[in-house]
Ligand SMILES: Nc1ncnc2c1ncn2[C@@H]1O[C@H](COP(=O)(O)OP(=O)(O)O)[C@@H](O)[C@H]1O
């Protein structure tokens with residue numbers, strides 16, 4: 001059985017502005033299998049966001065990206081981006097309407113079915129009971145979970161997350177990490193998660209990638225530390241140090 005869900009072949013990305021061109025990513029090759037939780041670490045400015053934006057279909061690029069068997073040319077509901085920004089919901093729609101809206105756009109009209117899907121997605125992100133609330137009534141972390149619920153309701157095969165927890169305090173961050181871990185275990189969705197936090201990569205990732213300053217992937221390995229990962233887990237300190245050295249911090 002072919003479990004490959006994302007294939008990046010010879011991805012090169014050059015930004016052109018006025019009379020300067022800057023090549024940020026050069027000949028990136030990467031294959032991701034269904035259900036993996038891939039954490040990408042790298043120094044600021046190395047091209048992490050650029051990479052995930054190419055996968056999302058927000059950028060043009062050279063090379064080829066295939067997601068769920070289809071060549072990526074534009075954004076698609078098979079690949080949903082969850083942003084760091086908490087204001088990615090429609091403020092004038094309730095939580096459940098926010099989740100249902102993309103399904104309606106896709107042509108789903110059955111109210112009962114829409115309700116079932118949004119209820120189910122909200123249960124998965126532990127927000128049952130918030131159906132009728134508006135985004136301004138939720139905390140930043142809750143809003144982000146609604147954004148994840150939206151992706152789950154759409155049955156997105158791949159969830160793309162670009163430093164989604166970077167702006168949060170440590171406690172909220174830990175809580176959301178635990179919840180995201182659970183969502184991943186229960187839904188089997190594939191996640192590509194960018195972070196510059198080694199602890200976060202080890203807690204969440206089933207696989208960890210490190211990019212260097214020039215945007216090359218210099219480490220690509222399975223995270224073999226058994227979940228739940230804590231700093232006391234066997235292998236944590238050794239792995240943390242190795243990744244830290246690779247990051248050149
Ligand atoms: N739209 C753009 N136009 C020109 N240069 C850009 C653009 N977006 C990002 N860059 C440049 O590309 C490099 C990588 O950026 P980015 O992918 O955001 O890095 P990271 O997410 O790893 O911090 C940076 O040098 C940044 O200035």
Ligand SMILES: [Mg+2]
Pocket residue numbers: 048049050162
């Ligand atoms: Mg970035």
